[in-house]
Amino acid sequence: MSEDEIVSLTCPMPHRRDDTVRPAHGGGGRLMHQLIQTIIAPHFGGDAISSGQDSAVFDLAGGRCAFTTDSYVVKPLFFPGGDIGSLAVNGTVNDLSMVGAKPVSLSVGFIIEEGFSLEMLTRIVQRMRAAADSAGVALVTGDTKVVERGKGDGLFINTSGVGCVPDALVIGPDQVRPGDAIILNGDIARHGIAVMIARDGLDFDADIESDTAALNIPVQRLLDAGIDVHCMRDLTRGGLASASVEIAESSGLSLVLDEASIPVRPAVRSACDLLGFDPIHVANEGRFISFVPEAQAEKAVAALNGVPGCEDAVIIGHVTGEAAGHVTMISRIGGTRLVDMLSGEQLPRIC
Amino acid sequence: MSEDEIVSLTCPMPHRRDDTVRPAHGGGGRLMHQLIQTIIAPHFGGDAISSGQDSAVFDLAGGRCAFTTDSYVVKPLFFPGGDIGSLAVNGTVNDLSMVGAKPVSLSVGFIIEEGFSLEMLTRIVQRMRAAADSAGVALVTGDTKVVERGKGDGLFINTSGVGCVPDALVIGPDQVRPGDAIILNGDIARHGIAVMIARDGLDFDADIESDTAALNIPVQRLLDAGIDVHCMRDLTRGGLASASVEIAESSGLSLVLDEASIPVRPAVRSACDLLGFDPIHVANEGRFISFVPEAQAEKAVAALNGVPGCEDAVIIGHVTGEAAGHVTMISRIGGTRLVDMLSGEQLPRIC
Numbered sequence: 001m002s003e004d005e006i007v008s009l010t011c012p013m014p015h016r017r018d019d020t021v022r023p024a025h026g027g028g029g030r031l032m033h034q035l036i037q038t039i040i041a042p043h044f045g046g047d048a049i050s051s052g053q054d055s056a057v058f059d060l061a062g063g064r065c066a067f068t069t070d071s072y073v074v075k076p077l078f079f080p081g082g083d084i085g086s087l088a089v090n091g092t093v094n095d096l097s098m099v100g101a102k103p104v105s106l107s108v109g110f111i112i113e114e115g116f117s118l119e120m121l122t123r124i125v126q127r128m129r130a131a132a133d134s135a136g137v138a139l140v141t142g143d144t145k146v147v148e149r150g151k152g153d154g155l156f157i158n159t160s161g162v163g164c165v166p167d168a169l170v171i172g173p174d175q176v177r178p179g180d181a182i183i184l185n186g187d188i189a190r191h192g193i194a195v196m197i198a199r200d201g202l203d204f205d206a207d208i209e210s211d212t213a214a215l216n217i218p219v220q221r222l223l224d225a226g227i228d229v230h231c232m233r234d235l236t237r238g239g240l241a242s243a244s245v246e247i248a249e250s251s252g253l254s255l256v257l258d259e260a261s262i263p264v265r266p267a268v269r270s271a272c273d274l275l276g277f278d279p280i281h282v283a284n285e286g287r288f289i290s291f292v293p294e295a296q297a298e299k300a301v302a303a304l305n306g307v308p309g310c311e312d313a314v315i316i317g318h319v320t321g322e323a324a325g326h327v328t329m330i331s332r333i334g335g336t337r338l339v340d341m342l343s344g345e346q347l348p349r350i351c
Numbered sequence: 352m353s354e355d356e357i358v359s360l361t362c363p364m365p366h367r368r369d370d371t372v373r374p375a376h377g378g379g380g381r382l383m384h385q386l387i388q389t390i391i392a393p394h395f396g397g398d399a400i401s402s403g404q405d406s407a408v409f410d411l412a413g414g415r416c417a418f419t420t421d422s423y424v425v426k427p428l429f430f431p432g433g434d435i436g437s438l439a440v441n442g443t444v445n446d447l448s449m450v451g452a453k454p455v456s457l458s459v460g461f462i463i464e465e466g467f468s469l470e471m472l473t474r475i476v477q478r479m480r481a482a483a484d485s486a487g488v489a490l491v492t493g494d495t496k497v498v499e500r501g502k503g504d505g506l507f508i509n510t511s512g513v514g515c516v517p518d519a520l521v522i523g524p525d526q527v528r529p530g531d532a533i534i535l536n537g538d539i540a541r542h543g544i545a546v547m548i549a550r551d552g553l554d555f556d557a558d559i560e561s562d563t564a565a566l567n568i569p570v571q572r573l574l575d576a577g578i579d580v581h582c583m584r585d586l587t588r589g590g591l592a593s594a595s596v597e598i599a600e601s602s603g604l605s606l607v608l609d610e611a612s613i614p615v616r617p618a619v620r621s622a623c624d625l626l627g628f629d630p631i632h633v634a635n636e637g638r639f640i641s642f643v644p645e646a647q648a649e650k651a652v653a654a655l656n657g658v659p660g661c662e663d664a665v666i667i668g669h670v671t672g673e674a675a676g677h678v679t680m681i682s683r684i685g686g687t688r689l690v691d692m693l694s695g696e697q698l699p700r701i702c
Contacts, residue, residue, distance in 0.1 A: 021467040026497025036495060039473050040461075043480035045489040056491035060455055061414020061515045069458035069511055070494045104411055107420035109509045110391075111462070116372040122390050129394035138396040140407035143421045144387060145507075146377025147700065153502040158460045158494075160420055160511035164412045349498065 024345035028237025028283070031343060033246075053172055054095035054234070057165055064167060066101035068092060069160040075349040077124065077154060079198035081190070081209030084157055085127035087285060087351060090214045091236065092161040093135045097216040098232045098288065100171040100223065101163030106132065108142040108159055113152035124155065135214035137161070169223075173250030175230040178321040181297035182255060183290045185218055185310040186211070187263035188240055192282035192347050193271045206267030211309075213286030218307045222290065225303035231291040235284040236351055242281075242341045243289060244327045255327045257317035257339065280329075281342050283350040291319065375696035379588025379634070382694060384597075404523055405446040405585070408516055415518060417452035419443060420511040426700040428475065428505060430549035432541075432560030435508055436478035438636060438702060441565045442587065443512040444486045448570040449583045449639065451522040452514030454486065459493040459510055464503035475506065486565035488512070520574075524601030526581040529672040532648035533606060534641045536569055536661045537562070538614035539591055543633035543698050544622045557618030562660075564637030569658045573641060576654035582642040586635040587702055593632075593692045594640060595678045606678045608668035608690065631680075632693055634701040642670065 024031040055068035072088040089106060096103040108128065112121065132139050194210040196202070215234060222229055231251070233243040240262070248255050264272070264279045272279050286309060292300045297315050304313035327339040375382040406419035423439040440457060447454040459479065463472065483490050542561040547553070566585060573580055582602070584594040591613070599606050615623070615630045623630050637660060643651045648666050655664035678690040 019469040021463045021465060021469060021472070021497055023465055023497055023499065025463070026495060032495060035469075036493070039469065040459075040476055040493055040495065043476045044459075044491065044493060045483075054492075056456065056458075058456060058491065060513060061412055061416050063412020063414065065412050065416070065513065067456055067458060067511075067513055068492050069460045069509065071460040071462050071496045071509060073462060073496045073498050105407065105409060105418055107407075107418060107511050108391075108395075109420045109422040109460075109511075111422050111424060111507055112372045112376070114372055114374055118370040118372060118386075118390065121372070125391055125394045132396075140395065140409065141405075141419050142387070142391055142395060143509075144377060144383060144391065145422045145424045145700075146372055146374055147424050147504060147507075148374065150501065151504040153498060156462055156496075156498075156507070158420065158422060158509035158511075160418075160458050160460075160509075162411060162416065162418055162513055349496075 023348045027342065027345035027348065028242050029342035029344065053099055055099045055101060057099055064165040066096050066099050066163045066165050068095040069158065070095060071156060071158040072351060073156050073349050074195060074351050075153065076198050079210060080194045080207065082212040083124060083127050084155060085124035086131040087212050088157040088159040089128050089131035089135065090212050090285060091351060092159040093137060094215045094234045096161050096163040097219040098234055099165060100169040100229065101165045103135065103137045103161055103163040103216050105138050105140040106159050106161045108139055108157065110144045111152055111156040112144065112146050113154050114146060114149045116154050135216055171229055171231060173231050173247050176247060176251040176253055176291050176319055177230060178253060178319050179294045180230055180291040180319040181294050181315050182317040183292060183297065183300055183304065184262065184314055184316045185288055185304050186312045187265050188235065188284055188287055189264055189268050189272060189279035189282035191285040192350050193268050195350050196347055204267065204271055208267055208271065211284050211286040213309050215286065215288055218304055218310050221303045221307050222300055225299060227292050227296050227300045227303065229290055229292055232288055234288040237283050238341055239282045239284065240280040241339050244339060245341050248325045248327045252323055252325050254320045254322040254324045255317055256320055257327065257329045259329050260332050261314055261316045263312045263314060277346065280339065281346055283347065285351060374699045378693065378696035378699065379593050380693035380695065404450055406450045406452060408450055415516040417447050417450050417514045417516050419446040420509065421446060422507060422509040423702055424507050424700050425546060425702050426504065427549050430561060431545045431558065433563040434475060434478050435506060436475035437482040438563050439508040439510040440479050440482035440486065441563050441636060442702060443510040444488060445566040445585045447512050447514040448567040449585055450516060451520040451574065451580065452516045454488045454512055454514040454567050456489050456491040457483065457510050457512045459490055459508065461495045462503055462507040463495065463497050464505050465497060465500045467505050486567055522580055522582060524582050524598050527598060527602040527604055527642050527670055528581060529604060529670050530645045531581055531642040531670040532645050532666050533668040534643060534648065534651055534655065535613065535665060535667045536639055536655050537663045538616050539586065539635055539638055540615055540619050540623060540630035540633035542636040543701050544619050546701055547698055555618065555622055559618050559622065562635055562637040564660050566637065566639055569655055569661050572654045572658050573651055576650060578643050578647050578651045578654065580641055580643055583639055585639040588634050589692055590633045590635060591631040592690050595690060596692050599676045599678045603674055603676050605671045605673040605675050606668055607671055608678065608680045610680050611683050612665055612667045614663045614665060628697065631690065632697055634698065636702060
């Protein structure tokens with residue numbers, strides 16, 4: 001697809017010259033996609049960008065290499081189940097894992113606000129190292145910048161990562177086929193709700209912890225089990241809804257999801273009901289969907305069920321032959337509705 | 352060197368538990384080195400970190416790969432001779448080039464403050480693309496985050512980069528040998544002064560433009576000329592002084608620099624005199640020193656002189672047999688003085 005086509009296809013709301021960035025431009029929904037596709041992506045090059053994946057894949061040093069980047073601005077820096085440091089490591093490991101890459105090395109860029117506690121920085125770096133060790137990756141290069149008081153917000157972290165992709169492995173939205181089963185590796189919406197409760201000091205009875213986790217192990221388990229994985233996507237900003245719509249639009253095929261099959265813990269569902277959120281729009285940091293041939297679906301679920309944190313992996317839908325690029329949800333009472341990304345912002349600074 | 356040794360050797364000013372980050376922690380001088388070496392580096396892994404280089408070099412996909420990261424917080428975003436976008440591309444290209452890598456792909460992470468102009472963002476992304484095209488690298492993957500008004504400062508950009516390192520090439524401080532000539536590729540201190548004038552609206556008669564430039568072309572020219580380059584370092588935050596001291600300390604060898612040989616344009620020298628700066632401490636973004644065998648020094652200078660922007664390349668000093676790891680400057684009037692990094696902060700947010 002040419003750059004012009006990307007722009008013309010994905011610019012339903014043209015920017016005006018005097019427009020400015022709004023919080024929703026970072027929210028993982030329609031507006032963020034529009035910003036990326038109209039302003040940023042046209043200036044990027046390479047097939048990896050055009051295919052709408054989180055990691056670029058290209059030849060380097062005689063083999064295939066995956067490369068990805070993410071900045072982390074989560075607020076607060078520590079939340080139940082995680083912190084900005086482990087999140088920054090896991091998130092980048094996961095972006096590499098989603099293209100089938102084995103994560104090898106991460107870089108770390110700190111932007112620190114003047115006055116930030118060195119003791120807290122030390123704790124965060126320790127968490128990063130622990131998360132890296134747990135995922136089997138090395139933190140190999142870094143950078144530190146300091147901005148004046150009031151020009152940052154404590155700490156922002158960028159992590160970039162490189163990994164190796166096996167030569168024969170091709171994973172991406174263009175590999176999705178009609179009939180493919182869609183598998184989710186566990187319950188959704190915990191990360192977003194955990195961060196929101198921590199940020200706003202909401203008083204819920206139940207302990208809700210972020211699902212933040214490295215996904216390279218479950219992905220490796222799928223590949224080791226001989227599953228012909230067609231596509232994977234982690235459910236971060238924008239949640240299951242954005243990830244599903246992205247893949248439907250990129251592949252040009254329609255997806256049908258079965259709401260009753262999607263695991264949501266009771267406490268998370270209560271919180272979502274109270275806050276007026278649909279769990280499919282809430283961010284996760286250790287959840288992904290995979291698209292696999294229907295005949296291998298049960299085997300894939302079994303492979304995932306053996307991985308700690310993925311005991312509730314389950315088939316949540318399938319790909320139809322319809323070439324509309326839509327996502328439809330069959331509700332608990334049997335009705336159907338169209339799933340879309342949020343156009344605005346639900347939970348700012350969730351990652 | 353073990354992690355404990357790194358900490359004990361480089362912690363002359365131990366942090367207290369209640370210490371906080373100060374502007375000088377980002378300034379490229381002593382305090383930044385202390386922060387990195389006591390708090391951050393002990394949690395990083397790999398030889399590349401220990402050797403004190405800006406890029407990590409490791410095996411990936413069957414070949415040798417270089418990997419680096421830098422965040423850019425320069426203020427203002429546009430300055431004479433450059434802007435944050437081209438700076439972010441050139442800076443990361445340069446970190447790869449300094450280990451002899453051929454830069455291949457860059458990632459870009461934007462942290463945007465709510466209210467930032469989309470038109471300005473567009474211009475900056477255009478500058479990034481132009482700089483990338485000029486350096487022959489591709490922008491292949493990106494990320495966008497938005498923070499609320501007052502929690503950022505317009506725009507911060509992280510660029511990370513990967514490149515290929517030829518198998519036989521080993522470049523680094525441990526390759527420096529007594530007798531090596533030290534070559535500088537042109538006049539110093541323009542970037543720092545240009546940014547400072549733009550920031551503070553100082554009224555100087557002379558036009559002083561940043562030296563921001565990609566260094567992969569001059570480096571390639573050195574290698575193509577058959578020069579056995581032992582070590583290279585770009586002169587960014589902390590300037591020629593920090594770069595020289597870093598290499599002296601890493602190599603354990605002493606350097607002697609000849610002040611009269613170091614090119615400084617008259618307008619830049621006047622500005623430095625007026626502001627009380629020594630040009631050797633001022634930041635550059637297109638300057639580097641290379642350490643080459645004495646017998647190849649003239650040939651190396653000739654190779655550089657043929658590259659646009661490097662017409663003033665010159666030998667500025669040599670490595671002595673003394674194992675003290677010091678840098679000495681022979682002044683214009685023949686005296687000698689010890690060169691050190693600044694302990695405090697000279698020009699915050701210069702890159």
